[in-house]
Amino acid sequence: MSELRELLERHDRVMRLLLEGEPVLGQEPHLAGCPVCGPTAAKLAEVARWLLEAPRPRPGLLRDVVERTAARCCSAEERP
Ligand SMILES: [Zn+2]
Numbered sequence: 351m352s353e354l355r356e357l358l359e360r361h362d363r364v365m366r367l368l369l370e371g372e373p374v375l376g377q378e379p380h381l382a383g384c385p386v387c388g389p390t391a392a393k394l395a396e397v398a399r400w401l402l403e404a405p406r407p408r409p410g411l412l413r414d415v416v417e418r419t420a421a422r423c424c425s426a427e428e429r430p
Pocket residue numbers: 360361362364365380384385386387388
């Protein structure tokens with residue numbers, strides 16, 4: 351397997367793990383050297399820290415957002 355192909359496969363694997371929220375243990379060298387995965391991992395870690403610090407939403411907020419969003423984007427015939 352060519353070195354480039356191996357790098358691209360590793361990149362795809364690491365990016366998939368990052369976006370799925372899976373641990374990327376052992377991938378530190380790739381994260382340190384990849385101009386896409388490293389910043390993505392840093393941004394996702396920042397979001398995770400932000401979510402830990404954010405105040406807890408009131409009960410029912412998610413339901414209200416979904417209902418109002420659905421009401422705005424779908425006509426009555428399109429809603430389930
Ligand atoms: Zn990468």
